[in-house]
Amino acid sequence: MATLAARERRLGWGLIAPALVWTAAFFLLPFAAMLALSFAHMEGRAIVSGLSLDNYARALGDPTMLKALVNSLEITAIVTLVSVLLAWPLAATIAWTIPPRLQRLALLLAVLPFWTSYVVRSYSWLLVLGKNGVLNKALIGAGLLGEPLQLASTRSATVIGFVHFFVMLLTLTIYANLVQLSPNYARAAADLGASRLRVLWHVILPLTLPGILTGAFLTFVLCIGDYITPQILGGNTELTLPQLIMLQLQRSGNFPLASALSVVLMAVVTLAYAAVARWIRLDRL
């Protein structure tokens, strides 16, 4: 009996060993390197090992760096909220109004923009939102505007670029949640006299919370760590934390400060995860 249990234990470890090695090699080890580097400092243009907290003091004390963190949090919060508000009705429309045999096609169409390069998509948005872009020309042509809107190279452009991407992601997670809901919940609520709105608000919406929060968390993680969209669409009118990290890496060669800023970014993501962990259900995806 004991031998069988030991053999099962060994088998269990054997089965998870590849995943453990993978995680150690491609997450724990690089993270340890980054963490260690964050305590080093620069002497001239050379990196000197050490245990200095100066990089963290600067990352959290320098007004420019703090502003970049605040910018990142603000943009991420707006993007996540707007994406959820747009994705939920889209997912519900696909799940409830489109015949099941066509739902796969509808989802495929919804994620079609994923098929194009992320960078190309961002530059395309620049052309759409520009002063002489498609959007302004259409609005002016329709007589809805006299002067072109200043959208390109603004925070709004960054948010639009992000939302375009993340609505697709959230639609998938919310849709996966919606199609698993038994219609009996809504029927039971209706039998008890609840109006359609009350059923939606008090029954359906809470039951789709795992799908919403899973998608929202993924949106949060991907959005707060992205520097390409704000770089291209934001026109450098404000800095986000990832842009600041890239400046340290590409321009200054200040790997210790970039590492400290990255650790701060990871801490923010960890806090966000801790806040929603109890609702996140990856098995629903």
Added chain:
Amino acid sequence: MPTPKAALSPLAVLAVLAVTGPARAEGELNALVWCDHTDPALIEPFETANNVKVNLKEYEGTAAGMAILEQSRPGDWDVLVIDAVDVHRAVEAGRLAPLDPASLPQADLFPELVMAENNQVGGKTYAITEKFGYNTISYDRTKVDPADMEDWAALTSGKYDGRIGIYDYYLPVLGLVAVGQGMKTSDINAATLPALRDPLMKLRAAAKQVSDVVASQTALATGEVDIIVGGGEWLTAVLAADNPNLDWTIPRQGGLRWAQSIGVVQGAAHPDLALKFVQYILSPEGQARLATSSCYWGMPTNTRAGDVLTAEQKAVLRWDQQPDYLKRAQLYPIPDAATDQAMQDLWTEMLNQ
């Protein structure tokens, strides 16, 4: 037994993790370059003539290039393209090998582009200038008054507010701000830098965006902005065919001259082939191809490239105006480490205004 500190040494961990060295087979040359060298029209003739494969890795900014070299093994890289003002930095770090001046066409170069003070250290030649151009003002002549573009002050006069884009590279733009204030770029240091803060922030307030090369070109070509500070022939030349209204000039206060150098990496696995590559790039044919690279155009340093370039290409490059332009353009600032950091901090602050 390693001490805890040694075990945690970031550089030691990085060294274990670093896999930056390029793969290489026999008959292959590894070159760390700027994007203009990645044009097949430039590289393929050399590959065919020498029956070799040239592996190119593109980098942006000297700091990034130096980091790649630092994390590579000796012999990983054969050729390095670097900002001419940073050749000393690379030599001091032991990254460049001395070259035999007799093997290089120094006598054919525009005299101002020999740049011995940059390409030589301790009397030895470590690199040769391969391409140059100007960081100045690019603009759409149908949207702005070209006369205004002859004066840096016009940009912050209020007339062009919201119509200006700034090229996102702190060294030339801070240099241009200095030139606009009547300061020499060589005088920029930690003590004089604060004087540039207000003019820089004023320029930022008048600007709509601060963007990289592609976004700057897109903005100018689509009319998003009418002026790019830091632009020049390298920004507008590739757009000239479709947008003949795009122009560039050097204001009367002056502009900046950028220059890139090429050298052989210290400890190169194929030093002879690397030298041959450098010689090819400096040949009239190589120079003409490099000057009109699909990534960005720039003036060839070898005067004999004028025999290979077409009249149209020379017109776009302003070949005939070079004597005057060269007189009015200053070199990039060459900051020490502390000034460099202060300049970058100022730039970061400006971006986040």
